Amino acid sequence: MSPWHLTRRRLFGLAGAGAALAGAGAAAGYGLSGAPAADGVVAFRGEHQAGIVTPAQDRLHFVALDLTSTDRAAVADLLRRWTAAAERMTTGRETAEGGAIPANRYAAPADTGEALGLPAASLTLTFGVGPGFFDKLGIADRRPPRLAALPRFQGDRLDPARSGGDLCIQACADDPQVAVHAVRNLVRDGFGVTEVRWSQLGFGRTSSTSTGQATPRNLFxxxxxxxxxxxxxxxxxxxxxxxxxxxxxWLRGGSYLVARRIRMHIETWDRSGLDEQEQIVGRDKGEGAPLTGTAEFDLADLAATGPSGPVIPDDSHIRLASAEANGGARMLRRGYNFVDGSDGRGHLDAGLFFVAFVRDPLTQYVPMQRRLARSDALSEYLEHNGSALFAVPPGLAEGDDHWGRALLA
Incomplete structure (x- = not known):
């Protein structure tokens, strides 16, 4: 093990928060790329928030929260405390000094303790604000016009209990317990100011965000x-x-986060023939090549035709989702698989928790999703039952900069 390998247990014993953080930063070789260092620590501060272009980790815990207070000062104070705790946790430490084992054994621990002894595991915490944040705090004039509830698309069966939110926190890590611990402790600290609206666990990333990563597979x-x-x-x-x-x-250098909970009717899909599956997707299932190519990264020839018409069908997923079909618009996808038990009728509640980061949701995501909802053959096997949009501020500068500071100044 490297002498600089950081765990919550080891850092708990260091003399002070400042010394520990400085040591961790020097050891980890922090940069602005968002990539984890050898010890699994991802830089918390930088030009952009971590957890966007950071090489996608294997696990996710996403939470959307509602404000229960309209006191702007109380919200600002919470965001300051959240920032301090988040920065500590991303370096493998507990949420605060005193941590899980306080000196006063009759006091509630400052940290819940389930991540004691675990490494940082490439933990990233990404913060965003939803449309209601501005109205509740009386700052509607600061809400960007693009930040509004996404429209209802054809076929949507949205559950209000799985949609919307005034705030969001995306925790990604290579250890599920590290991600769950981070969200659990931030939620706990928000008592009296925020409450959970909905949350989602994810496993097995469904996108690669770095050329150094292999392309993963979804549940189909x-x-x-x-x-x-x-x-x-x-x-x-x-x-x-x-x-x-x-x-x-306050948003320049940030992004918009689109979240959609998409249930996949996997039992029906599993009874479909391979040829039908490949025609629906527009790719070969084994290699991942477009139907007009032989290797995964071959460019799809959308103009190619065969005896029965287009080689890549007009209603195939990759055609309708392509940049060519959407005026050149692209997005950074960062979704995860999920399996949330069964529905009580013998079917798994499983699918894709779709997460994407875009510069403009109204010109990039909305037109594409309308086209997919209307014409994509894959839609027969999908059910969108959760939806949310958040504005994700840029990264934090060194020093005392904290989440929401520029927005609430």
Missing amino acids: GFKDGTNNLKAEEPDLLAQHVWVGDEGPD
Whole structure:
């Protein structure tokens, strides 16, 4: 084990928070790329929030919260405390000094303790605000016009208990207990100011966000996100992901997060023939190649025709989701598989928790989803039952900068 390997147990014994953080930063070789260092620590501060272009980790715990207070000062104080706790947890430490084992054994521990002894596990915590945040705090004039509830798309069966939210926190890590611990402790600290609206656990990332990652598979068994934007494409990220001068000051350099809970009717899909599955998706199931190619990353020839018409069918998923079909619009996908038990009727409640980061949801995501909902052959096997949109501010500067500071100043 490296002498610089960081765990919550080891850092708990260091003399002070400042010394521990400085040591962790120097050891981890923090940078602005969002990539984890050798010890699994991802830089918390930088130009953009971590957890967007960071190489996608294997596990997710996503939570949407509602404000229960309209006191702007109380909310600002909570965001300050959340930032301090989040920064500690992403370096493998407990949420606060005193942690899970306080000196006063009759006091409630400051940290719930289930991550004691576990490494940082590439934990990232990404913060966003929803439309209601502004109305409840009396700052509606600061809400960007693009931040509004997503429209209802054809076929949507949205559950209000799985949609919306005033705030969100996305925790991604390579250890599920590390991600759950992070969300659990931030939720706990928000008592009296926020409450959970809904949450989602995810496993097995369904997109790669770095060229160093292999393309994963979704629960239909197909490689997912082959043409996803990558961290190594800064020009494309600037064009499609990061909010520019068109956004308010507090959002420039940030992004918009689209979240959709998509139940997949896997039992019906599993009874479909392989040829039908490949025609619906537009790709070969084994290699992941488009039906006009032989290798996964071959460009799909959407103009190719055969005896029965287009080789890649007009209603195939990859055609309708392609940049060519959507005016060149692209997005950074960061979704996860989920299995949340069964529905009581012999079917798994399983599917894709779709997460995407875009510069403009109204010109990038909405038109594409309308096209998919109307014409995609895959829609027969999908049910969208959760939906939310959040604005994700840019990253934090060094020093005392904290979540929401520029927004609530």
